[in-house]
Amino acid sequence: MAKLNMVQAINLALDQEMARDSRVIMMGEDIGVNGGVFRATDGLFAKYGEERVIDSPLAEAGIVGSALGMAIAGLIPVVEIQFAGFSYIAFGQLESNVSRYRWRTQGLYTAPMVVRMPYGAGVHAIEHHSESREAYFAHTPGLKVVTPSTPRNARALLVSAIRDPDPVIFLEPTKSYRAFKEEVPEEEESYPIGKAEIVQEGSDLTLVSFGAMMRVALKAVEELQKQRKIGIELIDLLTISPLDIDTLCTSVKKTGRLVIVQEAPGSFSVASEIIALINDKALMSLKAPIKRVTGYDMVIPYFFREEMYLPHPEQVVRAIEETLSY
Amino acid sequence: MPLEVIGTFNVSRLQVLDHNGELDQEFDPKLSSDKLLKLYYYMLLNRRTDERMVKLQRQGRLGTFGASTGQEATICAATLAMGERDWFVPSYRESFGAVMRGMQLSKIFLYWSGHEEGNYTPEAPRTLPIQVIVGSQALHAVGIAYAIKYRREKESAVVTFFGDGATSQGDIHEAMNFASVWKVPVVFICQNNQWAISQPRSRQTNAKTIAQRAYAYDMPGIQVDGNDALAVYKVTKEALERAYQGQGPSFIEAENYRLTMHTTADDPTKYRKNEEVDFWWQREPLKRFRAFLESKALWSEAQQVKLEEQLNQEIETAVRDFESQKNFKVDAPFEHIFGTTHSVIESQRAEFLAEQLKRQQQEQEQERR
Ligand SMILES: Cc1ncc(C[n+]2csc(CCOP(=O)(O)OP(=O)(O)O)c2C)c(N)n1
Ligand SMILES: [Mg+2]
Numbered sequence: 001m002a003k004l005n006m007v008q009a010i011n012l013a014l015d016q017e018m019a020r021d022s023r024v025i026m027m028g029e030d031i032g033v034n035g036g037v038f039r040a041t042d043g044l045f046a047k048y049g050e051e052r053v054i055d056s057p058l059a060e061a062g063i064v065g066s067a068l069g070m071a072i073a074g075l076i077p078v079v080e081i082q083f084a085g086f087s088y089i090a091f092g093q094l095e096s097n098v099s100r101y102r103w104r105t106q107g108l109y110t111a112p113m114v115v116r117m118p119y120g121a122g123v124h125a126i127e128h129h130s131e132s133r134e135a136y137f138a139h140t141p142g143l144k145v146v147t148p149s150t151p152r153n154a155r156a157l158l159v160s161a162i163r164d165p166d167p168v169i170f171l172e173p174t175k176s177y178r179a180f181k182e183e184v185p186e187e188e189e190s191y192p193i194g195k196a197e198i199v200q201e202g203s204d205l206t207l208v209s210f211g212a213m214m215r216v217a218l219k220a221v222e223e224l225q226k227q228r229k230i231g232i233e234l235i236d237l238l239t240i241s242p243l244d245i246d247t248l249c250t251s252v253k254k255t256g257r258l259v260i261v262q263e264a265p266g267s268f269s270v271a272s273e274i275i276a277l278i279n280d281k282a283l284m285s286l287k288a289p290i291k292r293v294t295g296y297d298m299v300i301p302y303f304f305r306e307e308m309y310l311p312h313p314e315q316v317v318r319a320i321e322e323t324l325s326y
Numbered sequence: 327m328p329l330e331v332i333g334t335f336n337v338s339r340l341q342v343l344d345h346n347g348e349l350d351q352e353f354d355p356k357l358s359s360d361k362l363l364k365l366y367y368y369m370l371l372n373r374r375t376d377e378r379m380v381k382l383q384r385q386g387r388l389g390t391f392g393a394s395t396g397q398e399a400t401i402c403a404a405t406l407a408m409g410e411r412d413w414f415v416p417s418y419r420e421s422f423g424a425v426m427r428g429m430q431l432s433k434i435f436l437y438w439s440g441h442e443e444g445n446y447t448p449e450a451p452r453t454l455p456i457q458v459i460v461g462s463q464a465l466h467a468v469g470i471a472y473a474i475k476y477r478r479e480k481e482s483a484v485v486t487f488f489g490d491g492a493t494s495q496g497d498i499h500e501a502m503n504f505a506s507v508w509k510v511p512v513v514f515i516c517q518n519n520q521w522a523i524s525q526p527r528s529r530q531t532n533a534k535t536i537a538q539r540a541y542a543y544d545m546p547g548i549q550v551d552g553n554d555a556l557a558v559y560k561v562t563k564e565a566l567e568r569a570y571q572g573q574g575p576s577f578i579e580a581e582n583y584r585l586t587m588h589t590t591a592d593d594p595t596k597y598r599k600n601e602e603v604d605f606w607w608q609r610e611p612l613k614r615f616r617a618f619l620e621s622k623a624l625w626s627e628a629q630q631v632k633l634e635e636q637l638n639q640e641i642e643t644a645v646r647d648f649e650s651q652k653n654f655k656v657d658a659p660f661e662h663i664f665g666t667t668h669s670v671i672e673s674q675r676a677e678f679l680a681e682q683l684k685r686q687q688q689e690q691e692q693e694r695r
Pocket of ligand 1: 089459
């Protein structure tokens with residue numbers, strides 16, 4: 001096993017899937033010769049050639065729209081949008097075509113493709129490089145939305161995304177790209193899409209998060225457990241859509257308390273959806289109102305103020321304490 | 327009906343100053359000495375500020391930043407051709423055009439150090455802020471041009487800038503098409519600096535020139551040596567005159583070169599050869615312009631030394647001005663979400679401020695311990 005950061009782990013998954021299946025084609029801006037602005041595709045152009053690792057013209061709608069054509073014709077395109085903030089140009093294709101080709105043709109033509117994109121705040125970037133807009137994609141029926149949080153699960157989930165029969169929006173938390181390393185096995189490993197991970201078991205409170213915020217949630221848990229003995233069940237969503245309702249409900253039925261941490265604005269968000277689902281399926285088990293720690297309903301401020309506007313471990317600790325002492 | 331040719335096009339390229347600073351009299355826009363000196367001043371300010379900013383970035387005093395080194399002639403000469411009543415609609419490489427139109431230099435530093443305040447520039451009217459989404463500004467330019475036409479404004483048009491990479495975006499096609507159908511007063515300036523991050527111009531379009539695209543929209547199009555300030559000035563001025571006279575849009579491909587990295591986060595040695603960069607350094611815009619000024623006896627080594635000293639001081643003053651600004655309101659972002667107040671936003675603002683207070687208290691406690 002090698003210790004890899006998330007970018008290297010993603011690179012490993014891409015490399016192995018390309019080696020395994022000649023239908024896998026990559027496309028994006030600066031992904032070939034340059035190996036991607038984050039180096040996620042480093043070395044693949046040299047190894048697989050320009051026919052399979054395509055430096056496309058600078059046009060996101062073009063990338064996603066033509067990828068759909070490739071998918072319809074039997075290839076498996078894995079495209080990179082340089083930053084999620086540029087994906088909205090391609091949103092028309094995602095909403096109007098990619099997400100519904102299977103439905104439109106009654107399963108005759110499908111869209112097995114992956115749209116990878118770095119997303120999220122905390123890397124001191126300029127405008128459009130920091131938002132978390134997973135809700136847009138998750139709100140689109142027919143798109144699967146996956147957000148890894150560590151090198152190992154990024155690799156395992158990406159493998160599943162590439163082999164999935166449907167379009168997967170693969171949101172890579174930029175902040176976690178090089179933040180830490182983890183053992184990632186060389187041999188094949190995958191993790192099912194649609195399944196959350198119970199990172200740590202506990203019986204007092206359920207804490208749910210995903211993406212870069214998993215680190216914030218983990219810090220909060222460590223902090224609290226230093227102070228006192230407390231059983232927190234920490235759940236990493238990993239797949240945002242379709243949500244793993246079973247894991248969430250089982251946990252909340254056990255603990256009776258729930259705190260959700262996300263970077264995106266709170267309104268109309270993943271956290272809102274989880275609350276609605278718990279309301280439907282586990283309301284009577286609740287011992288306290290559900291709390292969410294989220295971003296504000298605004299554009300992420302430029303980086304001078306960015307940190308102030310992101311959820312902080314101490315903020316999560318306070319939310320947990322308030323929920324426990326309700 | 328027999329097969330017949332129903333349309334042909336040709337593409338012209340203009341150069342007035344060659345790369346030694348030799349002037350072609352026939353096309354000389356005959357700028358006054360004042361204007362020539364003003365142009366040189368801003369081109370050099372652009373160059374020196376970019377150099378300073380790269381250093382500031384390396385010292386951690388600015389964030390990631392993209393210089394416009396090598397593109398000063400296109401930026402500054404096109405802006406010089408514009409009038410106060412014209413609108414300036416840039417991408418992220420033309421900030422010095424905004425400076426020429428009155429924007430404080432320190433706003434550039436504010437922007438690249440992560441402050442929205444850098445975009446608040448009432449001192450430079452009709453000058454839009456940096457646009458990061460490649461190509462999207464061209465459509466805004468067309469809308470502004472429509473408003474100008476609608477209001478029957480005199481001597482008013484829009485100049486918008488974008489890169490060679492941007493020409494691949496649907497937005498650029500749509501903007502040119504709308505402008506042509508509506509016949510609105512807009513000048514499209516494509517700064518073809520040969521690269522879009524790691525991608526050479528040839529990966530964006532298979533056409534021989536970008537300028538020829540104008541033909542498809544039935545608008546005047548020309549390629550110009552973008553390292554030649556006089557040529558850029560001349561073609562921009564002519565395009566603006568046509569726009570003022572109700573003749574609609576024009577397209578200019580200004581061929582220059584991105585002499586340094588895409589941004590400070592980029593390493594161009596990964597994708598381009600030093601020989602190519604050296605070739606273009608021979609053609610860079612300042613050297614030839616200075617040679618031209620000297621040939622007209624408008625410039626000397628002594629003046630150069632004096633100007634360098636002056637620019638150095640101006641830049642230092644702007645840096646100091648920027649770094650001494652302290653009282654940034656932390657909750658300012660809540661003020662600019664909507665133009666009307668809403669309880670959802672206001673309650674979030676209250677939560678935010680309470681949260682900041684708690685974080686501060688916690689920090690102070692930790693310090694005491
Ligand atoms: C819609 C969109 N896609 C991708 C990017 C990332 N990006 C920023 S600049 C750039 C290259 C632009 O090249 P060009 O248009 O030639 O302008 P230049 O940077 O050379 O001035 C890319 C891909 C972006 N900012 N916006
Ligand atoms: Mg370019």
